[in-house]
Amino acid sequence: MYKMILREMVLKFLVGMSVLLFSFVSHAYSPYSNKELDELEKEFIQQINSSNAVVRNPLAIQYINQLGKTLAIQGHLRSPYFFIVKSNEINAFAGPGGYIGMNTQLILASANESELAAVMAHELAHVRQHHLYRMIEHQKQMRIPMLASMLASIALGVINPSLGTGAIMASMSGFAQDSINYVRSNEKEADRIGIDMLIKSGQDPRGMASFFKKMQENARYYYTENIPAILRSHPLDEDRIAEAESRSEHHHKSFYPQSLDYQLFKELIRVSVMENSKQILDYYQSACTKTGSGIACQYGYALALIDSNQFQQALNRLTPLVQQNPTNLNIQITVAEAEIGLKQFPQAITRLKELHANYPENYAVTIALAEGLIDAQQSSEAAALLLKGIRQFKNDLPICEALARAQAANHRNDYAYFTEAQCQLLQGNRRLALQQLKLAKRLSTKDRLLSARIDAKIDEVKQMIINE
Numbered sequence: 001m002y003k004m005i006l007r008e009m010v011l012k013f014l015v016g017m018s019v020l021l022f023s024f025v026s027h028a029y030s031p032y033s034n035k036e037l038d039e040l041e042k043e044f045i046q047q048i049n050s051s052n053a054v055v056r057n058p059l060a061i062q063y064i065n066q067l068g069k070t071l072a073i074q075g076h077l078r079s080p081y082f083f084i085v086k087s088n089e090i091n092a093f094a095g096p097g098g099y100i101g102m103n104t105q106l107i108l109a110s111a112n113e114s115e116l117a118a119v120m121a122h123e124l125a126h127v128r129q130h131h132l133y134r135m136i137e138h139q140k141q142m143r144i145p146m147l148a149s150m151l152a153s154i155a156l157g158v159i160n161p162s163l164g165t166g167a168i169m170a171s172m173s174g175f176a177q178d179s180i181n182y183v184r185s186n187e188k189e190a191d192r193i194g195i196d197m198l199i200k201s202g203q204d205p206r207g208m209a210s211f212f213k214k215m216q217e218n219a220r221y222y223y224t225e226n227i228p229a230i231l232r233s234h235p236l237d238e239d240r241i242a243e244a245e246s247r248s249e250h251h252h253k254s255f256y257p258q259s260l261d262y263q264l265f266k267e268l269i270r271v272s273v274m275e276n277s278k279q280i281l282d283y284y285q286s287a288c289t290k291t292g293s294g295i296a297c298q299y300g301y302a303l304a305l306i307d308s309n310q311f312q313q314a315l316n317r318l319t320p321l322v323q324q325n326p327t328n329l330n331i332q333i334t335v336a337e338a339e340i341g342l343k344q345f346p347q348a349i350t351r352l353k354e355l356h357a358n359y360p361e362n363y364a365v366t367i368a369l370a371e372g373l374i375d376a377q378q379s380s381e382a383a384a385l386l387l388k389g390i391r392q393f394k395n396d397l398p399i400c401e402a403l404a405r406a407q408a409a410n411h412r413n414d415y416a417y418f419t420e421a422q423c424q425l426l427q428g429n430r431r432l433a434l435q436q437l438k439l440a441k442r443l444s445t446k447d448r449l450l451s452a453r454i455d456a457k458i459d460e461v462k463q464m465i466i467n468e
Contacts, residue, residue, distance in 0.1 A: 032144075040144050041097030046428030047152035048083055048099060049397045054156075055084040055104065055272050056398050059330055062364035063265040064102060067113070068120055074200035075124050075193070082120070085156055086273055090215065093155040094123045096148070101155040107269045109214070113262035114207030117198060122208065125193035126186070187236075191244050195251075204256045205248035209241050216241070260295065264330040267300030271307060280304045295321055302334060311341030329355065333368045345376035363393060370402050379409035397426050414443035418454055425461070430468070434461050 032040070048054060055061075061084070069079040080098035087103040094100040100123055110116040191208060198205040216236055274280035284301035287293055298317050305314035315338040322331050332355055339348035352369040359365050366389045373382035386403040393399050400423040408416035417440035424433035437458050444451040 043148035114204035118208035121194035263296035
């Protein structure tokens, strides 16, 4: 009960703060310095990286960030970074540095790609209008670490136990009602700009009104305190829905093709949130025998079989899918995963190398090929690939951890410990990073260049710890 009350208090404080904070836009509305905003972004990202609630499936990350990039281009914004949070609540949350959390339940509640894109476009629209800077000008009294913790706690759907009641109450003083009123005055503006992004990116602009109408209808079946979280953080009324419908009425096409990638992405999410393997297999066994179940259902079934180590059964279901859709990355990568499970390494590596040749900068392909090479005991090649990948995806924890595994498999434990230290820093674990660096130092006596890099990093981390 205490935790629920505390959570509601913070939700009231942060209601409407689902807007983006980009370091590259003007800080005219922010009471914080650029250095403080950089620190806020860094600490927020570290807490997201350290959370087990984040879905780290490369194919899912690739899809949602590609969709986000398409929308951001139309909104004249740099690409944000979308992360996926395992949560039973329907909500989305945008934090510092353009890091936006999309809850799994929201994804599963969307009926098509346009509805999902509508929520993402709405969040992007807040950025273009610099709404967050106006909101946090009230919060100059809050220290950066606490603000980062509160934002991360809300994004992840949890309350950080280190945040005391007194601190939360003090931070909320004189601000909660202003925040609520401010959000209500800006939601329609974000809808309008978001709808324009949908139109320009080729999505159905009616997706925005249809999704929020769905949320409003669902809310009627709940008690007030249990309404969908997205309606608590995005106040909704009939006028707002009507205006969104009116803006979309004359700007939609007569037909929008169904996105296969969206359908496959949704099954990736469905499998990721089901912890009981028998339950998810029973679901697909029932769903995929129904008329019109389609490719996505068979794909989801194959994913569930792979998670249950039933690789041959998964491959049997995937083979006709890849024959029908030979250029689909999701299906090709999942076929390779089944082949690796069956230790059919030549086939899997050939498949993945061909994909990488065609899509050399694709995040999901890079990780899939690297993981396949490690499993096939080609760790030297995997490490070389991941070193390129880590330069392209600088703050990516999965690539960092895969590189450490590849280096260890290649019998370069000095490099592996050095890389693992950097992975720990991405999660804000400075003391653990220092331990890894000390281990790396002991093993690097024959590599002067690496030893010098380790010394420099040790000095840097020690200074970080002093400044905590």
